[in-house]
Amino acid sequence: MSWSNGPAFLLGALLCVPAMLYAVRLLQYRRHWLGPPTLVHQSSAPAAGLAVSVLIAARNEAHHLPQLLADLQQQTGPIGADQFEVVVVDDHSTDSTAAVVEQAAATSKLAIRLLRLDKLPHRPIGKKAAVAAAIAAARAPWLLLTDADCRVSRQWLAAYAPLMQDSTVQFISGPVLLTGQGLLARLQGLELAALVAVGAAGIRAGAPTMCNGANLAYRRQAFDAVGGFAGNEHVPSGDDEFLLHKIAATFPGGVRFLQHPDATVRTDAQPTLLALLHQRVRWASKWQHYRTAAPRRLAVLVLGANLSLALLPVVAAVWPVLWPWVAAAWLLKLGADLYFLTPVLAFFGRRRWLALVPLLQLVYPVYALATGLMGLRGGYRWKGRSV
DSSP states (O other), X not given: OOTTSHHHHHHHHHHHHHHHHHHHHHHHHHXXXXXXXXXXXXXXXXXXXXXXXXXXXXXXXXTTHHHHHHHHHTOOSSSOGGGEEEEEEEOSOSSSHHHHHHHHHHHOSSEEEEEEGGGXXXXXXXXXXXXXXXXXXXXXXXXXXXXXXXXXXXXXXXXXXXXXXXXXOOEEEOOEEEEOSSHHHHHHHHHHHHHHHHHHHHHHTTOOOOOOTTEEEEEHHHHHHTTTTTTOXXXXXXXXXXXXXXXXXXXXXXXXXXXOGGGOEEEEOOSSHHHHHHHHHHHHTTGGGOOSHHHHHHHHHHHHHHHHHHHHHHHHHHSGGGHHHHHHHHHHHHHHHHHHHHHHHHHHTOGGGGGGHHHHHHHHHHHHHHXXXXXXXXXXXETTEEO
């Protein structure tokens, strides 16, 4: 039987549909990524009346925090040192995180404050509790969040200033770049670059799906208007994306992606495969709790495409006439990924990572299915805690 006739053709075509839908979606996302940026003209003139609270949740980050706090002290541009404060929340650290913050507060020209969850009533734990405590203590109308293990550029605040001065903007998502040496770190960086770009494209398309809590900002009024984290307090992860979905639904057109190199936050990739799996399972654990259509459709599309790529070789091993369909599906997805990622990696200055796309595609179906299933089941370790 020819591979292009009869049941083999129908089965092969059916199994290729998820890859085709995935490719079409990536073509759309590429167009949105390359579309006109939402960033208004940057100015070095003082941003009169603009006040920002930089919020940092930290757990056992005594090693990383001094670098981030030093970055914040070196900020230049329209937001002066008297226009932003830094609130660090210590989430039950067992190292010298609190002492590091106290020392910085005593010697810095910035307004740095330390909150300790173990000193609060009921001793709350977890990042959501830390962010909520920081927001309750923050004094500025704009809340800018990053993680304690991140690094920011000298123009990080300056890059955010124009959008913060736009009265229609309620939520701003920023780019995140993973750094590190070795193949594992580069593969993680490639994966996250794709996720960041997909999130950016979704925001520009008016259907936000994802963002990264290591680099985002929102108005306190918007946070309060949607009830903050109410409705998903029981989910350990998702302090970023659930809020994105709620604000986007309440304030149509009020979400922006800040596609500017100076806005990029850098953080280290996970050092081991086990640590990476725990992180990705933590991310995947929130997918089942999405309440809006766009992220659910995206999750189903990605899962379907990877499930198709994983199943096709198995089916072809039993029915060899399907091997041309296997090649077609894998090449279609590979071509779509390369086409989509070329301008994305150019933005991040990592075009050389394109050479790793075939390798990532080879391992990604099993990896995505495993983390997705483990995320549905729940149970992982993060920051020394079992969740």
